[in-house]
Amino acid sequence: QKEVEQNSGPLSVPEGAIASLNCTYSDRGSQSFFWYRQYSGKSPELIMFIYSNGDKEDGRFTAQLNKASQYVSLLIRDSQPSDSATYLCAVNIGQGGKLIFGQGTELSVKP
Amino acid sequence: GAVVSQHPSWVICKSGTSVKIECRSLDFQATTMFWYRQFPKQSLMLMATSNEGSKATYEQGVEKDKFLINHASLTLSTLTVTSAHPEDSSFYICSADGALDTQYFGPGTRLTVL
Numbered sequence: 001q002k003e004v005e006q007n008s009g010p011l012s013v014p015e016g017a018i019a020s021l022n023c024t025y026s027d028r029g030s031q032s033f034f035w036y037r038q039y040s041g042k043s044p045e046l047i048m049f050i051y052s053n054g055d056k057e058d059g060r061f062t063a064q065l066n067k068a069s070q071y072v073s074l075l076i077r078d079s080q081p082s083d084s085a086t087y088l089c090a091v092n093i094g095q096g097g098k099l100i101f102g103q104g105t106e107l108s109v110k111p
Numbered sequence: 112g113a114v115v116s117q118h119p120s121w122v123i124c125k126s127g128t129s130v131k132i133e134c135r136s137l138d139f140q141a142t143t144m145f146w147y148r149q150f151p152k153q154s155l156m157l158m159a160t161s162n163e164g165s166k167a168t169y170e171q172g173v174e175k176d177k178f179l180i181n182h183a184s185l186t187l188s189t190l191t192v193t194s195a196h197p198e199d200s201s202f203y204i205c206s207a208d209g210a211l212d213t214q215y216f217g218p219g220t221r222l223t224v225l
Contacts, residue, residue, distance in 0.1 A: 043219040097208040
């Protein structure tokens with residue numbers, strides 16, 4: 001059973017702080033990794049994807065991948081109340097584009 | 112770019128009726144589309160993988176005769192919930208497979224079966 005694990009939270013951070021979201025996966029053959037944001041009652045929205053070990057930055061977001069540790073994370077700098085949402089980690093296991101999703105981490109950014 | 116639409120955005124129907132949901136990739140072609148269901152406070156559950164011009168692949172436990180999927184073109188996939196019952200009430204979301212196996216999600220369809 002291929003799994004993707006996330007802390008369900010909620011993770012609460014003050015406005016302006018760095019939010020750190022973590023994800024581990026079980027399939028060593030996984031090649032691509034995605035972070036989605038889902039606001040309550042809405043569908044998931046792609047934030048970032050990462051394929052290679054190391055960091056990938058896009059604005060206030062940084063994805064980090066460590067394939068040896070089977071670990072991927074998302075850092076959100078200068079967190080804003082509008083960042084409050086559930087963040088889904090997803091892993092492509094190489095089955096025709098199929099993604100395995102974690103259960104999501106709920107983030108709350110307090111003003 | 113990479114916009115996916117769904118129609119309708121919400122639907123209320125009587126028990127026993129069938130409901131069709133459309134998923135369209137507006138600015139790209141998608142050989143593969145995916146259908147998910149999400150219950151309140153739960154994560155996404157993949158129902159099936161839809162490939163253009165071929166039969167859909169259903170996940171374990173999903174009734175293929177109840178959830179009919181058609182992917183007739185590179186920009187359109189449909190999900191028909193046949194003989195819907197209250198337990199089928201859920202948030203149905205499609206996604207389309209874009210470049211580098213990145214999935215782009217539609218806005219979802221909220222189905223309520225009375």
